Amino acid sequence: MIAESMYQELILEHYKHPQGRGLREPYDTEVHHVNPTCGDEITLRVKVESGKVADVSYEGQGCSISQAAASVLHELAAGNTVEETLAVVDEFTRLMQGRGTVEADEDVLGDAVAFAGVAKFPARVKCALLAWMAYKDAVVRSS
């Protein structure tokens, strides 16, 4: 029954009701990332205004983990400075790559801590990271 713990209510909620989904104008950079092992994909746009993330918009297809992660990312990023969001991305990456042994810092991660259970499933870690890596890529390219 370990998988049940991965499908947290919050993840399912974001999967069923994704926040900020859809590609919007204006944007600085658009990236397209694919997970070739499972076919999950995401197109993601970033708009930065005077150092702050004005919008993260996205369109994609994939499993509940990959799609919910994009939705949570959208919520966490908007309104914060680029540096702040990259710190969250780093903490999220550390949690995901920790094979379930890393204690999540809830103060930094907010809702994203719901993904802690995913780290125990190596095959699904890439699903959770897909949107976050796309975001990091987009931000780096736009600066």
Next chain:
Amino acid sequence: MNGLDVERIRKDFPVLSRELPGGRPLIYLDSGNSSQKPVQVIDAMRDHLALHYSNVGRAHHALGAESTEAYENARDKVAAFIGAPSRDEVVFTKNASEAINLVAYAFGNPLNTDERFRLGPGDEIVITEMEHHSNIVPWQFAAQRGGATLRWFGVTDEGRLDLSNLDELVNERTKIVAFAHQSNVLGTVNSISPILARARQVGALVLLDSSQAVPHKPVDVTELGVDFVAFTGHKMVGPSGIGVLWGRSELLDAMPPFLGGGEMIEAVWMDRATFAPIPHKFEAGTPPIVEAVGLGAAVDYLTEVGMPQVKAWEQHLTGYALDALAEIPGLTVIGPRTLVARGGTVSFTLKTPGGFDIHPHDVGQILDDVFGIAVRVGHHCARPLHLRFGIPATTRASLYLYNTTDEIDALVRGLRHVQKVFE
């Protein structure tokens, strides 16, 4: 004809009685991906490794003779199993992909001297939209190398080959038609005779990818009447690392070698070489010796059970599965929904009763972690087919001789549970 005693068969497969972590029983519905192995195959391989192993062909000592005999004996068994007119027509490869690549590399090969394998601009290669990537990519390569054109049959909404443009698609420019004997996603058993007849009319060769057919029903290459048949050991209760290309000897003789190396030669000078007769011409380097022995034991095992019995049991299971899955609201089978010309591979998409799409990766994860049910999720190495149906992925249950109706019941319960999680 005696039936198949599934309980007795299950005892031959040690893995089927193991428990997964958390006390889950294993319910293995992924044989289309790779099958499990009976103790007879495991023992034959262990015995060869323990007592008879050495290199084949070139080792002039007692073990060399025993190993060579076991390796070549496996070839005899495979030849008999598929009704090959000659044992020399059975080429051992690494897998079915290599077998198909071997044929594809003959086309447009600068070493080739036979008109039938000449390939250039204006020439055409025909495949289908339901192929496994292993029967697509080698032909893309061949077409690109030769400047030829790759064309393909479409697939109908029911998951059958659309043969309505057969005469236009297979024409005087066609060099080879390569297609699946049975689809690894849809379960569809393709009708060979109309395509073969048209290919013969225009002088094109025909290759069948029988990876999903040879393990599941009697296959006789002479009756099929095609030119090449490719399949793999690990899907037919044999080990991984060994596949088979059967080809008509006259064609194999005419083809240029594929990989160069040890054992495939007749004589070598510093600037040139002559080559061994078939099948060894195509078996460069030390072959998968123990794997061949294992495949021979697998063929013995399937022959003992009886391929007509295997086919009948799988038909029974498939009918049961199609009926049971039809009871789940929100489940859509991708492929034929009746038993007509269909094997035991059932792929589907799943929604909640409320109409919310559940991604196959989530379906597979919960089936595995909660119920110990192993299915395959994704595009099953047939991405173009999924694009054709406008879906990124499916969940696939593939049945084999050791599966039971109880296991199908467990799958149905599992799928209903998945729906609850996402409701």
